[in-house]
Amino acid sequence: MSKYLIDKFLFTVDRDPDLVERYREDPRGTVTWWEAERANSILNCHSGEASTWLKFEDDEREALAAHDYVKLFELGAHPFLTLTLFIAMFERDYDEPLGFQLAYAARLAHFDLPYPDIAT
Amino acid sequence: MATLAAVIASTHHPFYYKASTAPPEERPPFADEWVAKIMAFRETLTRARPDVLVMVGSDHFHQLWLDNMPQFLIGKAPFYDAGYYNEEREFGLPRMLLRGQEDLSAHMLRGGIDGGFDLAFSNELRIDHSITCPIITLRPEADLPIVPVYTNIFAPPLPQPKRFVQLGRMIRELVESWPSDLRVAVVGTGHLSLELGGPRQFGPHGPDPEFDRKAVEWIASGDIEASLAEVTLDSLWTPGNATHGFMDFMLMMGVAGEGAKADHVDTLDLFHTMEAYFTWYPAGAPE
Numbered sequence: 001m002s003k004y005l006i007d008k009f010l011f012t013v014d015r016d017p018d019l020v021e022r023y024r025e026d027p028r029g030t031v032t033w034w035e036a037e038r039a040n041s042i043l044n045c046h047s048g049e050a051s052t053w054l055k056f057e058d059d060e061r062e063a064l065a066a067h068d069y070v071k072l073f074e075l076g077a078h079p080f081l082t083l084t085l086f087i088a089m090f091e092r093d094y095d096e097p098l099g100f101q102l103a104y105a106a107r108l109a110h111f112d113l114p115y116p117d118i119a120t
Numbered sequence: 121m122a123t124l125a126a127v128i129a130s131t132h133h134p135f136y137y138k139a140s141t142a143p144p145e146e147r148p149p150f151a152d153e154w155v156a157k158i159m160a161f162r163e164t165l166t167r168a169r170p171d172v173l174v175m176v177g178s179d180h181f182h183q184l185w186l187d188n189m190p191q192f193l194i195g196k197a198p199f200y201d202a203g204y205y206n207e208e209r210e211f212g213l214p215r216m217l218l219r220g221q222e223d224l225s226a227h228m229l230r231g232g233i234d235g236g237f238d239l240a241f242s243n244e245l246r247i248d249h250s251i252t253c254p255i256i257t258l259r260p261e262a263d264l265p266i267v268p269v270y271t272n273i274f275a276p277p278l279p280q281p282k283r284f285v286q287l288g289r290m291i292r293e294l295v296e297s298w299p300s301d302l303r304v305a306v307v308g309t310g311h312l313s314l315e316l317g318g319p320r321q322f323g324p325h326g327p328d329p330e331f332d333r334k335a336v337e338w339i340a341s342g343d344i345e346a347s348l349a350e351v352t353l354d355s356l357w358t359p360g361n362a363t364h365g366f367m368d369f370m371l372m373m374g375v376a377g378e379g380a381k382a383d384h385v386d387t388l389d390l391f392h393t394m395e396a397y398f399t400w401y402p403a404g405a406p407e
Contacts, residue, residue, distance in 0.1 A: 014206055043187045079317025101322040108319035119276035120186055
């Protein structure tokens with residue numbers, strides 16, 4: 001039900017430079033704040049419109065709070081959204097070009113086809 | 121009626137801009153070969169003397185999102201801003217302002233809907249790298265008006281591959297029925313085998329060189345039937361989880377026509393993906 005909300009989190013954070021840094025430095029606090037304050041705003045509305053029912057499942061909330069991109073892949077988060085946001089946060093920590101991307105792939109090496117369904 | 125001056129299909133590698141503009145000491149070892157191939161490819165469009173570019177690409181969750189996702193969308197605006205913060209961040213891509221060709225947009229929307237495609241439209245589309253990358257490689261002056269056509273190639277459920285081919289055929293009909301004396305080039309970008317955010321990403325080659333070899337042959341020879349016989353929405357996961365972008369190549373094969381052999385074919389085996397470049401001249405090769 002809430003895979004959509006994982007993707008919405010990744011999507012909205014990735015678009016905002018301040019949120020990217022906030023999520024890097026304080027993942028659990030950012031996830032808690034985002035779910036309480038931002039999750040249910042309906043995109044493209046000027047203001048004041050919100051969903052009353054969307055929320056994370058416990059394992060989804062924990063995966064986001066732990067920066068656990070392996071778990072996010074397993075849960076079916078859209079891989080493009082996960083990759084771009086996590087590159088933004090962690091590529092800087094690697095000396096070699098593509099170092100983070102290659103480490104990312106290695107951590108997912110136990111996955112085989114068919115991959116988890118990414119449809120929302 | 122308008123002239124279909126060229127049909128051009130390519131990959132849209134966002135690293136090209138940085139690789140080709142970096143100072144010599146920072147250029148990757150493959151940059152010179154890559155630039156040489158792009159210069160030859162660019163000349164195929166220049167020689168066609170286009171007045172207008174119809175540009176087929178895919179929004180990468182920049183403007184189009186899961187709250188309201190169109191399968192096929194045509195932009196209709198006098199201007200298009202292009203570029204996003206996360207494209208500057210990851211690829212160093214420049215911002216652009218591209219002029220629109222609203223008459224052709226209107227003609228394609230009316231004719232496409234009447235012809236059986238329930239096309240979405242946007243009057244304030246902001247363009248991302250699937251269209252800015254071919255501008256950078258093929259028309260860096262960014263001086264021609266465009267009609268953007270966006271397809272959904274990565275937010276399931278996706279349209280079937282045959283639908284992309286059919287839209288390509290429709291785009292050709294619409295361009296050739298446009299009451300204008302202008303020369304139109306249709307430029308589209310897609311992928312060969314590609315993995316993003318998965319265990320096979322960023323290897324020394326594309327994740328499935330065998331698929332790439334077959335795909336290049338299908339495109340170069342215009343073998344739409346063979347590609348449709350082998351490619352399904354399910355099968356496209358096998359060569360890499362982002363390979364559904366190949367359907368934009370299938371769309372461009374539809375524009376070029378069944379059995380139409382490309383006049384220019386080139387490839388470059390880069391890390392993590394195979395670059396590929398194709399040009400057709402439906403009205404005959406330019407002098």
